[in-house]
Amino acid sequence: MTTRRSRPARTAGSYLVLTVLALVFVAPIAYLVIGSFKPSSEVIDGVGGFVPRDLSLDNYTGMLGRFASPATGYFADFFFTSLLVTVCVVAFGLLVNSMAAYALARLQWVGRNAVMLGVVALTILPFEAIAVPLFYALNDHRNTYYIQILPFVASAFSIYLFYSFFIGLPKETEEAARLDGAGVWRTYLQIIVPMSKPVFATVAILSFLTTWGSFLWPVMMIDQPQKRPLPLAIAVFQGQPPYDWGQIFAFGVLMVLPVLVVFLLFQRWFVQSLASSGLKG
């Protein structure tokens, strides 16, 4: 008989391991948040970086004051760029990709199978594989908002996620609506969309996270401060001496705050979305 630990001891062991791991996972985030409220000189201070001492909003006001001319760009510009680009990519993406997936999953039309094959083939292609030629072809459109939006609206992967969901929906309601004389568009808008909230949430969340964090494309296309999205702006900020880590951390907190708020509000959706996107892919 092997030695068996008692149930309470095992439970305590699990909690101990979980707590240690949780501390490791949270530590960098805690460091970021605490550092953003501390005097800059005390951010890089060994484990002392975790000690919340002399807290103030100085880094936030200082950072906003630093980005206050057209040469540096304004923090509000960076934030607006990220917000505009993300809202447009997510909203147009939901519309365009769900429509396409509905046509592929539910309608009979000439060329449908060929198009579906093409969409599946394109899901393999990561953006990195086309970034360089795209950068070459669109060189005249640098430093615009639309160039940060247009290439990312249509997405083979989003179409695929919508398609997998639509194909599993029962056909009865839809056929009843069609018999009642509802056209394709009305069936899509009034029957399909309301039944498909989970997949819309999944695609919206995935697209939101990817777009808000988008980095490679802005690095290639944007050099004007006014059109910089937040990830590119913080990369530029942290590379320019003299380094003010408190202010850089304040920038970081403001940059992740919208994502964290949405995440904490819709946490179950986030987790389910990302888990299911994994299983289907």
Added chain:
Amino acid sequence: MSAVATRRSGARRRETLAGWTMMAPAAVGLVLFVLVPFLLAGWLSTQNVRLDTPQPPSWFGFEHYRRILLDPDFRTDFWTGLRNNLIFAAVVVPLQTSLALALALLLNKPLRGMPVFRTFFFMPVVFPMALVAVVWKVIYTRGELGLLNSVLDTISFGLIPAQDWLGNPSTALLAIIVMSIWQGAGLQMVIILAGLQSIPAELYEAAALDRANAWQRLRNVTLPGLRNTLIFVAMVTTILSFRLFDQVYIMTGGGPQDATTTVMFQAVTTAFQTNNVGRASAITVLFFLIVLTITLIQRRVLREEREIA
């Protein structure tokens, strides 16, 4: 009879029209911004084309590929990048997958407070990589005041000396690896959790009847049940390893001494700093071939899995 046929073919024509109309916006976007650039990459990779001259592209054959892969004057860059990608994948895939599996198994226990722990482990996933890279760059600060150095010094009672994590060629890639695992494990964890919850409870009941211990349950029920999930997770992480760019760009710029350069980093700097679009496109094509190979292997392995099951 013929009226019905006409009406039916009219309906079909209307449906074809509606089908194409609904498909059109996405189709235009995919053709313009995915398919055409992809074909363009192939064409540009055979051209001598630069951004800094007004000269039009000219035929270069496979010279870019020869230089990238074989020419002693140029090949080091690409092979060093590929080597770093491979090291990254070889360390991150097993380590991150095991960590994510361990986290998922812990969270799957029927204990109180699990959603709170899940939130903690998952939180890094929603952080933009650029921000994560900035924060960890500060954590890796060299000298005794660096956070990581100070933490290691404290828990080892002074046994571990301070390192220049990002400045030393032998630790820089490791530093990027650790940070990437921290950011990526939570995502894998929720995918594996979903996989765990889809394993039928009867299998565990049967194992309990057979008096299987915890280790036997893990080996004979849990791991086989998770097989497809784990293969999927490992493959996705492998592909992500080859896409590595943001962290390198922000934390090390490929250095020190090319210790952290990657294939993607090579492609971007070649296009951007040396304006050599042709060679950058050739690197891009090679990158795509690597990703395609991994994807095909993944599909083959998963299909065989399904046939057995």
